[in-house]
Amino acid sequence: MIMKRLLLICICILSCIFCFTKEVHIKLTKNDQMADTRSSPAILITQDNNIIYIYTDSPIQNIKITVKDETGNLVYSEYITNIYNRYPIFINNAESGIYMINLTINYTFQYYGIFDINA
Secondary structure (H helix, E strand, O other), X not given: OXXXXXXXXXXXXXXXXXHHOOOEEEOOEEXXXXXXXXXXXXXXXXXXXXXXXXXXXXXEEEEEEEEEEOOOOEEEEEEEEEEEEEEEEEOOOOOOEEEEEEEEEOOXXXXXXXXXXXX
């Protein structure tokens, strides 16, 4: 009986923790115009308002990240030599609107995704 209560309490605590996370998955689309026959790296991008998280299950080298607003103005740009596991991106002074993230890996693979920020 005590184990059942403990299990129920643990489940309630875990469900409450997941309710407070605001990370939203950003769907990535691979640009097929890039000619390469190798397998592409596994990347997951989530967003918590003006913070974007890049998740990888294996190290990724030489990645260029750009974020543009809906009018095409560059909001964020960074070149990173190595990413592994989780990498946060802070978009400062972001206004409410629709944005596009573009990832180019080793000048070979290109991904893009669209997300919105509610400031």
